[in-house]
Amino acid sequence: MMDGIVNVNKPTGFTSHDIVNIARKSLNTKRIGHIGTLDPNATGVLVLCVNKATKLVKYFENHTKTYIARIRLGVLTDTDDLTGEILESKDASHLTFDIVKKELNTFLGKQKQVPPKYSAIKIKGKKLYELARRDLKIPNIEPRDIEIYNISDYKLIEQNTQFIFEVKIKVSKGTYIRAIARDLGEKLGVHGTLEALQRTKINNFDIKDSISVENLRNGNFEVKEPFQYLDLPKIEISSAYKRYIENGRLLDPNLFPDKTDTIIYSEDKEVLAIYYYDSVKKFMRMSVKWC
Numbered sequence: 001m002m003d004g005i006v007n008v009n010k011p012t013g014f015t016s017h018d019i020v021n022i023a024r025k026s027l028n029t030k031r032i033g034h035i036g037t038l039d040p041n042a043t044g045v046l047v048l049c050v051n052k053a054t055k056l057v058k059y060f061e062n063h064t065k066t067y068i069a070r071i072r073l074g075v076l077t078d079t080d081d082l083t084g085e086i087l088e089s090k091d092a093s094h095l096t097f098d099i100v101k102k103e104l105n106t107f108l109g110k111q112k113q114v115p116p117k118y119s120a121i122k123i124k125g126k127k128l129y130e131l132a133r134r135d136l137k138i139p140n141i142e143p144r145d146i147e148i149y150n151i152s153d154y155k156l157i158e159q160n161t162q163f164i165f166e167v168k169i170k171v172s173k174g175t176y177i178r179a180i181a182r183d184l185g186e187k188l189g190v191h192g193t194l195e196a197l198q199r200t201k202i203n204n205f206d207i208k209d210s211i212s213v214e215n216l217r218n219g220n221f222e223v224k225e226p227f228q229y230l231d232l233p234k235i236e237i238s239s240a241y242k243r244y245i246e247n248g249r250l251l252d253p254n255l256f257p258d259k260t261d262t263i264i265y266s267e268d269k270e271v272l273a274i275y276y277y278d279s280v281k282k283f284m285r286m287s288v289k290w291c
Contacts, residue, residue, distance in 0.1 A: 002027065003052035004223040009210035010038050010046040019213065023048050026219050035060045036173075036202055041083050044199030045207050053226045055288045059261070059274075060229070063203035064149060066170045069194060071181045073100070074162035076191035080116040080178035084193075092163040092190040097156055100165065103187050104151055107180060112143035116178050147172040148180075164195065204229045227271055233262045237272070245272045246291055250283035261287060 008019055016037045023032050033054045035047040044067075049057050074092035077084035153168035169177065178194045185192020200207045211221045235256060237245070244251065245264065256262050259277035262284075266272055274288040 002029075002050055002223040003226075004050055005053060005205075005226045005229060006048040006050060006216070006221060006223055007205050007210045008046045008048060008216055009207060009212055010043055011213055012041050012043050014213065015040050016046055019046055019216070020048065022213065022216055023050070026216055027223075033057050035063075036065060036199070038199060039081070039083075039197070041081065042197040042199065044197075045202050045205055045210055046199075047202055047205050049226070050223055052290065056226055056230070056274075059232070059288075060202070062173050064170055064172060064201075065175070065199060065203075066168065066201040067177050068153075068166060068168050068198045068200055069177045069181065070157065070164065070166045070196040071184065071192060072162055072164045072195045073185050073188060073192045074190050075193045076182075076185070077193045078117075080176075080182045081194040081197075088191060089162075090190045091161050092188075093159075093161050095159075095163045095188065095190065097154065097159075097165070100163065100184075100188070101154060104167070104180075104184055106187075107148050107184070108151060110145065110147045113146045113175065113179050113183075114141050114143050115176050116182070117141065144174050146175040148175065163190075168200075170201075203231070227263055230263065232274065233258055233260060234265060235262055236265045236267060236269075239267055242266055242272065242291070245286070245289075248286050248289065250278070250281060250285055251275060253277060253282070253284050256284055259284075266291075 006023060010019055016034050020032050020034055024030055027050060029051055031051045031054055033049045035049065035057060038044065038046055047060065073095060074090050075086055076088040077086055148169065148171050150170040151167060155166040157166060158164040177197055181192045181194040215221050237255065253259055261274055261276045263274055264272045272291040273286050275284040276287045278285040
């Protein structure tokens with residue numbers, strides 16, 4: 001059984017779950033999870049955790065994400081992207097690149113963001129998009145804490161009654177690029193929607209290292225060792241402690257440089273576990289067993 005990471009370049013038209021199903025057939029295992037859902041019309045990095053690596057999803061899901069977004073100003077849709085119904089159009093011919101850049105740069109930093117009503121967020125056990133598709137009343141959507149770290153690489157695509165441009169955006173977990181397009185349009189008074197989206201990075205996972213769906217189907221890929229992608233402290237522990245770890249025992253915090261989640265290696269460079277600090281017991285406790 002292979003345990004590790006597969007970085008897939010998801011094409012448009014596939015759901016994230018479609019990619020998981022293809023990987024399950026290719027690897028002959030049901031134990032596959034993914035990090036960071038991509039909408040069917042979005043493309044780019046979709047990281048799969050295979051077998052034991054599914055235990056590591058919690059350590060990857062808070063990672064920063066980088067996108068190349070194509071935004072169309074002058075159009076309002078019900079989904080906040082061009083897959084939805086156009087509700088209203090406004091003349092955006094007066095916009096200049098300087099105006100758009102200046103307004104978008106005000107989005108940098110920590111802020112509250114209202115997710116799109118067509119999203120997988122659950123309210124009272126129901127996904128928002130399920131309610132929206134059935135034309136049911138959408139409850140008030142609570143704003144979420146997000147952060148936009150960087151906005152760069154602006155590229156003008158089209159400038160007439162609508163203003164279309166591409167931009168590179170680095171964001172925190174939970175950020176909806178569709179909502180950024182929507183909110184930018186509202187700030188400019190012309191509406192906005194997302195035309196296309198490509199995820200180029202999830203922290204240390206880069207699209208340059210991703211594989212195609214064809215290679216995933218054909219088994220033409222390698223399941224990568226996952227711990228190289230984790231930004232966690234690492235320690236090497238003597239063989240005397242290996243049995244303790246195999247049995248899930250608590251460990252003395254003095255063995256660790258910091259009281260934080262730490263990857264433990266054996267003297268033979270074998271990954272044994274990840275331990276975290278239990279503030280109640282005042283000991284290091286196992287979070288993920290690998291050995």
